Every structure is written in C-alpha cells, then in structure tokens.
Amino acid sequence: MSHRLYGSPWHGIALGLLSTFAGLAVAELMTGLVKGASSPVLPVGQEIIDVVPPGVKDWAIETFGTADKAVLILGTVISLAVIGSIVGILAVRGARAAAYAVTSVVGLIGVWAVSMRPAPSFGKMLPAIVGTVVSIAVLWWLSPRSVAADRTTADLSADDHEPVGSGPTTTELVPVAGTSRRGFVMGGAIVAMGAVLLGGLGRVLKRRFDVDDEREALTLPEVDDTVPDPPMVEASATSFDGNDFGLEGVTPFVVPNSDFYRIDTALSVPQVSKDDWSLRIHGMVDNELELSFADLLSRPMIERPITLSCVSNRVGGDLVGNAVWQGVRMKDLLDEAGVHPEATQTVSRSIDGWSCGSPTSVIMDGRDAMVAIAMNGEPLPAEHGYPVRLVVPGLYGYVSATKWVTEIEMTRWEDFDGYWVPRGWAKEGPIKIMARIDRPSSGRTLDPSADGAVDIAGLAWAVHRGISRVEVEIDEDGEWRECELAGVPSDDTWRQWRYRWTDFTPGEHRVTARAYDGEGEAQPVGPKAVAPDGAEGYHSVRFEIDA
Numbered sequence: 231m232s233h234r235l236y237g238s239p240w241h242g243i244a245l246g247l248l249s250t251f252a253g254l255a256v257a258e259l260m261t262g263l264v265k266g267a268s269s270p271v272l273p274v275g276q277e278i279i280d281v282v283p284p285g286v287k288d289w290a291i292e293t294f295g296t297a298d299k300a301v302l303i304l305g306t307v308i309s310l311a312v313i314g315s316i317v318g319i320l321a322v323r324g325a326r327a328a329a330y331a332v333t334s335v336v337g338l339i340g341v342w343a344v345s346m347r348p349a350p351s352f353g354k355m356l357p358a359i360v361g362t363v364v365s366i367a368v369l370w371w372l373s374p375r376s377v378a379a380d381r382t383t384a385d386l387s388a389d390d391h392e393p394v395g396s397g398p399t400t401t402e403l404v405p406v407a408g409t410s411r412r413g414f415v416m417g418g419a420i421v422a423m424g425a426v427l428l429g430g431l432g433r434v435l436k437r438r439f440d441v442d443d444e445r446e447a448l449t450l451p452e453v454d455d456t457v458p459d460p461p462m463v464e465a466s467a468t469s470f471d472g473n474d475f476g477l478e479g480v481t482p483f484v485v486p487n488s489d490f491y492r493i494d495t496a497l498s499v500p501q502v503s504k505d506d507w508s509l510r511i512h513g514m515v516d517n518e519l520e521l522s523f524a525d526l527l528s529r530p531m532i533e534r535p536i537t538l539s540c541v542s543n544r545v546g547g548d549l550v551g552n553a554v555w556q557g558v559r560m561k562d563l564l565d566e567a568g569v570h571p572e573a574t575q576t577v578s579r580s581i582d583g584w585s586c587g588s589p590t591s592v593i594m595d596g597r598d599a600m601v602a603i604a605m606n607g608e609p610l611p612a613e614h615g616y617p618v619r620l621v622v623p624g625l626y627g628y629v630s631a632t633k634w635v636t637e638i639e640m641t642r643w644e645d646f647d648g649y650w651v652p653r654g655w656a657k658e659g660p661i662k663i664m665a666r667i668d669r670p671s672s673g674r675t676l677d678p679s680a681d682g683a684v685d686i687a688g689l690a691w692a693v694h695r696g697i698s699r700v701e702v703e704i705d706e707d708g709e710w711r712e713c714e715l716a717g718v719p720s721d722d723t724w725r726q727w728r729y730r731w732t733d734f735t736p737g738e739h740r741v742t743a744r745a746y747d748g749e750g751e752a753q754p755v756g757p758k759a760v761a762p763d764g765a766e767g768y769h770s771v772r773f774e775i776d777a
C-alpha cells in the first residue's frame with residue numbers, strides 16, 4: 231500500500247472487509263465446533279424471507295427457482311461487506327468508537343436473527359457472538375492510531391511521574407498492527423490467511439454433523455402393503471399398458487430423487503439424526519403419542535406412488551413430481567391417539583419451525599396420507615425431509631408435506647394458521663388439475679419418428695381425483711384431439727399422455743393441452759396466477775417441424 235492509500239477510503243474498505251470476513255470465518259469455525267450452532271448469515275437471510283411480501287417471494291422462486299437461497303445468502307454477505315466497508319472508513323478516519331458500535335449492532339442483529347429461529351439456545355448464538363468479537367478485535371488491531379500522540383502522552387507522563395520506558399503505552403504493551411502502513415499490510419495478510427484457514431476448517435468440521443453416513447447405513451423395513459408392479463388402472467382405448475411412453479424429452483413417470491423439485495424455507499438443509507428424532511402427536515387427542523424412529527419403523531408400512539406439487543408451480547412449470555413413498559398411514563397413528571371430533575385441523579411442524587395445517591377430514595378420509603421415511607426405495611434424502619416427512623395425496627405441499635416433521639398437533643380449523651397463510655396464501659390448498667406439454671419443449675424443432683408420426687406428449691395430474699382424458703389442439707384450429715393415456719397405479723399420481731400427429735405439415739406450429747379429471751370435469755381455462763391457491767390455465771407451446 232502506498233503512502234497515498236494509507237488513511238484513504240480504500241484503506242478503510244480494506245480494513246472493513248478484513249474485519250467482516252474474519253468475523254464470518256470465525257462464525258463458520260464455530261458452526262463446525264458446536265453442534266447445532268447456526269451461522270448468523272442464514273437466519274438474517276431467513277428474517278428477510280419472513281418479511282418479504284408473498285409477491286416478492288413468489289417472484290424470487292420463479293426467477294431463481296431453488297437457487298433463491300443462494301441468492302439470499304449472497305445478498306446478505308454483500309450487505310455485510312458494504313456495512314463493513316463503511317465501518318472501516320470510519321475507523322481510518324479516527325472514529326473508532328463509532329466503528330465498534332456499528333459492528334456491535336450488526337452482531338446483535340445476527341444474534342437476534344438466530345434467537346428468532348425455533349428453540350434458540352446459547353450454543354446456537356455462539357457463532358454470531360464470537361464472530362462479532364473477532365470482527366471488533368480485528369478493527370482494533372488494524373486500525374491506525376496516532377502513535378506520535380500516544381508516545382507523547384506516555385512519554386510526558388513517564389517524564390513526570392515514572393522512570394523512562396516503563397510507561398503504559400498501547401504501542402509498547404500490545405503491538406497494534408494498524409499504527410503503520412507496513413504493520414497494516416503484514417497484519418492484514420495474517421488476518422486474511424487466518425480467516426481462510428479457520429473458515430475452511432469450520433466447513434470441514436461441520437461435515438461430521440451431516441446425516442449422509444447414517445442415511446447410507448440405514449436399512450428400510452419391509453413394506454406390508456404395496457401396489458402391484460406394474461400397477462395399473464385401466465389405460466386408454468389404445469391400451470398402452472405401461473406407466474411411461476419412454477419418449478425423449480418427457481419427464482419419467484417416477485422422478486429420480488436427484489431430479490425431484492425442492493422447495494422449502496430452510497436456508498441450510500436441516501441435518502436431523504434419526505437417533506435425535508421423535509414425533510409428538512398431541513393437542514385434541516385422548517392419548518398423546520411420542521414416537522421414536524424405531525417405534526415408527528416397527529409399524530405396518532405402506533408404499534405408494536404419489537404426485538407432489540407446489541402451489542407456486544406455474545402453468546407448464548416443473549415444481550411437481552411423482553415418487554414412490556414408503557411410510558406409516560397417518561390415519562393409523564391418529565386413530566391410536568384418539569382424535570377429538572372438534573379437531574378439524576391437523577397441524578404439523580418441522581424441526582426448523584416451519585408449519586402447516588391440513589383439514590383433518592382429508593387426512594382421515596381413507597386416502598394414503600402418510601408419515602413417510604423413504605422416497606423411491608431409499609431413505610428420504612436430507613433435502614426432502616430425512617428422517618421423516620408427511621405426504622398427503624391431493625394437497626399442495628405448503629398445506630401438507632412437512633419435511634423434517636417432529637410434531638403433529640390436532641386443533642380447530644380457526645385456531646391456527648400455517649406458515650404461508652398469513653403470507654397471503656389460501657388456507658386450503660387442494661391440488662388443481664393441470665396438463666403439461668413436455669414434448670416438444672417450447673421453441674424447439676420436433677422430428678417425426680421412424681413410423682412417420684410427430685409424437686406430442688406430456689403429463690397431466692389431478693391428484694387423488696385422477697385423469698380420465700387429455701386433449702390437444704393444434705394451431706388453434708378449434709379441433710380438440712383425444713390423446714392416448716399411459717397406465718397409472720391409482721388416482722394419486724400424474725399420468726403420461728401422448729398424441730401421435732400423422733397428418734402434420736412442416737413449419738411452425740402451436741400445440742395446447744387440456745385435461746379432464748376422474749369425474750370427467752374439464753380443466754378450467756383460466757388463466758389464474760399461482761397466488762393465492764394455485765395456477766390455472768392451458769399450457770401451450772410453439773414448435774417447428776423441419777421440411
């Protein structure tokens with residue numbers, strides 16, 4: 231650093247960034263040392279999520295998909311860096327007290343944000359506290375001060391009262407690096423290296439809290455009640471007898487775990503060990519139940535393919551998927567607990583404090599609502615709720631599918647609102663009927679198959695009501711052509727459909743699809759936005775057939 235830069239705003243920004251990132255790095259280290267300790271960055275971001283209006287949240291989900299969290303974390307870190315830079319400029323301008331004060335306030339916001347999470351504890355707040363202390367220590371150590379002035383005072387007092395050299399000057403007792411340009415560069419390098427090392431160490435140490443290993447080692451219990459494979463209800467007139475046409479570009483009937491959409495408010499995936507987990511069923515019940523993971527595993531197990539959808543799924547969107555879930559029927563557990571007739575709402579809560587409420591009548595009406603432990607033959611992936619989540623056929627995820635579930639409370643419909651309800655989403659969330667075109671994908675060229683047909687295909691769902699018919703219209707000619715339907719194991723899954731267009735012409739086209747549910751009711755024309763209770767409208771795609 232040149233003489234000109236020492237004391238300049240750039241010097242201040244460098245100091246501020248060093249202080250900020252040293253604090254964040256040590257916070258990261260603490261999360262690796264103390265189990266359950268929370269980085270303050272995530273909760274501060276979470277508080278931001280909690281205050282943004284649903285419209286903005288919705289926009290974020292649509293714009294960034296599941297990357298919205300990464301964007302939020304990045305935004306929080308950038309904000310901290312900006313505040314840190316201002317703090318550094320204050321410090322090099324001699325306003326050290328103000329610099330310490332602002333840093334303390336930022337630290338307190340971090341501690342507060344952590345305390346707003348469920349089950350706050352001192353251990354959880356440690357990273358924010360220690361990180362703030364380290365930030366202030368770095369500011370103190372690297373801030374410039376007028377050595378001459380210190381010396382003069384010290385020397386004067388020494389001259390007056392004490393033998394020379396024993397005066398208590400800051401510079402002599404503690405080597406403050408910031409007092410010289412050279413000292414700042416050296417000290418800054420030490421702080422930067424230390425931050426990288428300690429932050430990295432924290433990351434490595436934190437891995438020991440991951441549930442990956444215990445998840446891998448877990449053996450799933452036998453299923454007592456499953457649907458036959460290949461499970462089928464009546465396929466369409468063309469009697470195609472598989473679940474999957476196997477067409478390129480069409481989402482498979484069962485979506486692999488790695489491709490399954492993920493939506494939640496958790497900024498870091500909760501790592502919940504099955505040994506620490508329990509499920510409490512309480513509220514308006516005769517006998518409160520508390521189940522350990524082993525208790526749950528010893529119960530009769532069902533296995534069902536069920537389609538899950540997010541209420542934020544737009545027409546044609548991919549926040550929807552079908553998986554084979556294994557678990558215990560919720561009804562069995564609730565019957566054992568003895569639900570009071572006035573308990574019209576089944577509230578579930580997750581370890582991270584998220585909650586939702588489902589109509590008890592829906593949970594208990596005989597559908598395969600379950601407390602699930604497995605997804606597509608594997609223990610639930612951590613991001614899909616390991617060790618235990620809920621799955622309710624026919625309800626959007628935000629009112630039913632609690633991941634990392636630890637609590638079911640039976641209460642009245644009017645006595646509680648789940649997480650998304652006060653944020654502008656409907657209290658009731660039955661999944662709406664929808665047809666989606668996967669092939670062709672929008673704007674693409676579609677080639678005829680060897681037997682001379684252009685295969686248009688996709689998926690349709692009306693979860694728990696089933697799909698009885700899908701039609702496509704080509705080039706808005708007003709003619710709705712009936713599609714072939716693949717087989718399905720039950721009304722709880724989506725259904726593949728296909729239209730083999732034989733009398734096609736090369737050039738640009740547009741295809742639109744619509745579905746009918748199990749009762750023959752047609753998909754509404756819409757259009758309706760996703761908020762407050764799910765999108766409506768026909769999916770339509772432009773494509774081209776080469777000459």
Ligand SMILES: Nc1nc2c(c(=O)[nH]1)N[C@H]1C(S)=C(S)[C@@H](COP(=O)(O)O)O[C@H]1N2
Pocket residue numbers: 490491492493494495496538539540541580581582584613614615626627628631632633634
């Ligand atoms: N704990 C918790 N569970 C949750 C959520 C959440 O934010 N936290 N989001 C719900 C929503 S909105 C949906 S759509 C589904 C998505 O489940 P998936 O991520 O396994 O696809 O989870 C539900 N369960």
Ligand SMILES: [Mo]
Pocket residue numbers: 493539540541542626627628
């Ligand atoms: Mo959702």
